[in-house]
Amino acid sequence: MTKKLESDLVENLNEICSINSMFVVVNKYLKKSRNGRYYMNLTLSDRTGRIKAMMFDENAENILESIDVGTVCRVEGNVNEFPRDSKNFNIIINSIVGLSEGDYDLDDFIVASQRDKEELVNEVRKLIKSIESPELKKLLRSFFCDKDFAEKFYTAPAAKFHHHNYIGGLLDHTVEVLKISMTLCELFPELDRDMLCTGVMLHDIGKIHTYKYDLTHIDFSEKGKLLDHIFISSDMVKEKINTLEISEDISDRLLHMILSHHGDVSNGWGSTVDPKTPEAVALHYADNLNARVKDILQNGAKR
Structure with missing residues (x-):
């Protein structure tokens, strides 16, 4: 079982950097770019928040079908700021793979009230x-x-x-x-x-x-x-x-x-x-x- 690094939590993804970490897939869509190519548009989350993500791949449709909403996936890619100086960060995904329950600590992903x-x-x-x-x-x-x-x-x-x-x-x-x-x-x-x-x-x-x-x-x-x-x-x-x-x-x-x-x-x-x-x-x-x-x-x- 692997825990997320503190630096990889969504609330800390506030600068351009590479990333290799785990997230829950909140939603997923297949979209078409202006040049006619398909790409994946996702929302990812952990216990600290949500972040938008995109993956540009010729096999985007097949990759999208291989991951389910609500599952934890390992994501490798780059944190990007768009537009520049907007403080609006997203992830450009290079690879995304679904994980088994024993591969992660569920507490990293449970979003619950912090009050007593x-x-x-x-x-x-x-x-x-x-x-x-x-x-x-x-x-x-x-x-x-x-x-x-x-x-x-x-x-x-x-x-x-x-x-x-x-x-x-x-x-x-x-x-x-x-x-x-x-x-x-x-x-x-x-x-x-x-x-x-x-x-x-x-x-x-x-x-x-x-x-x-x-x-x-x-x-x-x-x-x-x-x-x-x-x-x-x-x-x-x-x-x-x-x-x-x-x-x-x-x-x-x-x-x-x-x-x-x-x-x-x-x-x-x-x-x-x-x-x-x-x-x-x-x-x-x-x-x-x-x-x-x-x-x-x-x-x-x-x-």
Whole structure:
């Protein structure tokens, strides 16, 4: 078993150099250059990030078919900066070969939350305990006291690309949006704290069904390809509400928050209705703020 050198980690590939190291294949495409020749276009990753890679070879199509997405490969080539002085680095591959499990240390490739999981879970439990509305507390407990649901929620990623796209990312994102929302409640005491916090906790729960993932790779599930996470989340909440004694007013306000949390329909981000209540507006901006800031923190330096 071979471990990656610290200097070969993606986060350290910030100068022109040769490289012979191991990466996970995140995605792969066959593209055609202006001169009509085919080349491989890939995204590679390790536990520290992702990097674009290309391979120009007359056998590009056959080589591409020989490697699978989600597998670890040994890559030999050169780190290149393009355009010059852009700080945008990629790898020009000379050779790429798939590896067997015993050839590498899996820990070099697992992208997971760096935060203490139990601490975050305690934040969730503390929030549920603080909810004063019997109906909303009952609804939250019906989800988070279900061991199967809770385990999926605590380990799921929040995205395939962009922000929080790692094991435990959904929990990280939810707790972070929760803290932003609690600050909004302090600034605007007129907000319905119980409703806003419940909306935060449930707005993305459909993501436990949107993605399929293992320790090295995240992709859309069959359901995720067909149904947006907003629809799946609202459907899960509606189904649970139908089994509980939840008033129509609370049900409508909560479902409205979930269906509108990506902002105005005209944005084209997946909302089916514009946010119209103070809590829906607060959820949208808290969610968007967290997603945008995290995306830059995760990926900004690599762009």
